[in-house]
Amino acid sequence: MTNQQNVAVLEVKSRGLRSLFPPSSLPVDLKLLLKKRFETEKGGAKTNTWVDSMRASSPTRSTIKSDPSIVHHPSALTMFQQIMAPSKGKQIVMFLDYDGTLSPIVQDPDQAFMSGEMRAAVRDVARYFPTAIVTGRCRDKVYSFVKLSGLYYAGSHGMDIKGPSKSCKYNKGNQGVLFQPASEFLPMINEVYKALVERTKSIGGAKVENNKFCVSVHFRCVDEKSWGALVEQVRSVLGQYPKLKLTQGRKVLEIRPTIKWDKGRALEFLLEALGYANSDDVLPIYIGDDRTDEDAFKVKEFLRRLVDWKKYSQRGAAAP
Ligand SMILES: O=P(O)(O)OC[C@H]1O[C@H](O[C@H]2O[C@H](CO)[C@@H](O)[C@H](O)[C@H]2O)[C@H](O)[C@@H](O)[C@@H]1O
Numbered sequence: 001m002t003n004q005q006n007v008a009v010l011e012v013k014s015r016g017l018r019s020l021f022p023p024s025s026l027p028v029d030l031k032l033l034l035k036k037r038f039e040t041e042k043g044g045a046k047t048n049t050w051v052d053s054m055r056a057s058s059p060t061r062s063t064i065k066s067d068p069s070i071v072h073h074p075s076a077l078t079m080f081q082q083i084m085a086p087s088k089g090k091q092i093v094m095f096l097d098y099d100g101t102l103s104p105i106v107q108d109p110d111q112a113f114m115s116g117e118m119r120a121a122v123r124d125v126a127r128y129f130p131t132a133i134v135t136g137r138c139r140d141k142v143y144s145f146v147k148l149s150g151l152y153y154a155g156s157h158g159m160d161i162k163g164p165s166k167s168c169k170y171n172k173g174n175q176g177v178l179f180q181p182a183s184e185f186l187p188m189i190n191e192v193y194k195a196l197v198e199r200t201k202s203i204g205g206a207k208v209e210n211n212k213f214c215v216s217v218h219f220r221c222v223d224e225k226s227w228g229a230l231v232e233q234v235r236s237v238l239g240q241y242p243k244l245k246l247t248q249g250r251k252v253l254e255i256r257p258t259i260k261w262d263k264g265r266a267l268e269f270l271l272e273a274l275g276y277a278n279s280d281d282v283l284p285i286y287i288g289d290d291r292t293d294e295d296a297f298k299v300k301e302f303l304r305r306l307v308d309w310k311k312y313s314q315r316g317a318a319a320p
Pocket residue numbers: 005097098099100104105106107108109110112134135136137209211216218220249250251252254
C-alpha cells in the first residue's frame with residue numbers, strides 16, 4: 001500500500017554528439033546538422049525511456065510474485081491486530097484509491113464498476129470512520145461508480161476535493177467543493193484533451209480520457225509495437241504546454257499541471273479539513289496502488305475486518 005499511484009519517470013539525458021565537439025569549432029551547416037541530429041537523438045532517447053518504463057509498469061503475474069517490495073511487506077490482513085494496535089484512542093480516517101483498489105482493472109475505463117459487496121463494505125466503513133476516495137479520475141465520474149453520498153471525494157489526483165453531499169457526523173458543514181487548486185488550468189486541459197484525441201486517433205486501441213484537471217492516455221489496448229508512436233504523439237502535443245507534465249500509471253500516461261499538488265497533499269488537506277492538522281490523535285489509513293485484480297477482494301476483506309473491529313471495540317470486547 002502506498003499513497004502514490006503514479007510512477008515518476010526520470011528522463012535519461014542523451015550525451016549525443018554535442019559533447020564530442022565544442023559548438024564554436026564547427027562550420028554553421030554542420031552545427032545545424034548536429035543540432036538537428038542531437039535533438040532527434042535526445043527526443044528518441046526520451047521516447048525509448050518512456051516505452052521502457054511503460055513495459056516495466058506492466059508486470060506479469062510471475063514478476064509480481066517475486067517483486068521484493070511485495071515479498072518484504074506482509075499482508076495487512078495477517079497483520080491486522082498489529083496495524084490496529086497504535087490506533088488506540090485515535091480517530092481512524094480512511095483513504096481509498098478507486099481503480100485497482102475498489103474496482104477490478106478492466107480494458108475499458110468506462111466499465112470499471114465496483115461490486116455491490118464492495119460498495120456495502122465502503123458504506124459500512126464510512127459509518128464508523130471519515131472516509132475519502134482519492135483518485136486520478138474525474139470526481140463526477142468516480143462518484144457515478146461509487147454512488148455513496150457520505151464520503152469525501154478527491155478527484156483528478158487530488159486537485160478536485162469535495163465534502164460529503166449529505167450531512168454526516170464528520171462533515172461539520174463541509175458540504176460542496178472544498179478545494180480546486182488547479183482551476184486556472186481548466187481551459188488548457190480541455191484544449192490538450194482535444195489535441196490528444198485528434199493526434200492519437202490513428203493509433204489503434206488508444207483512448208484519451210478527460211479527467212477535468214488532468215488527462216489520461218490509455219495504452220492498455222494498444223499493440224506494444226505502437227507504444228513508441230503513441231509516446232511521440234503525446235510528447236509532441238505536450239511540447240507546446242510547458243506548464244503541464246507527463247507521469248505514468250497502470251498502462252496509462254497522465255498529463256497534469258506542474259503545480260505542487262498530488263494525492264498526498266490532498267490527504268493532508270482533508271485531515272486538516274477534518275480538524276486533524278499536525279495532530280497525534282489521528283491514524284490515517286490509505287489503501288491503494290494494487291497490482292493485481294485479486295487485490296480488490298482483499299481490500300473488501302480488510303474493510304469488513306475494520307468495521308468488525310470497531311463494533312467490538314465499542315463494546316469493549318476483542319474482535320474474533
Ligand atoms: O487513482 P486511481 O483511482 O487508481 O485512477 C488511476 C487511473 O485509473 C483508471 O485507469 C486504470 O483503470 C482502468 C480501468 O480498470 C484501466 O483500463 C487502466 O489501464 C488503468 O490505468 C482511469 O481510467 C484513469 O483515468 C485514472 O487516472
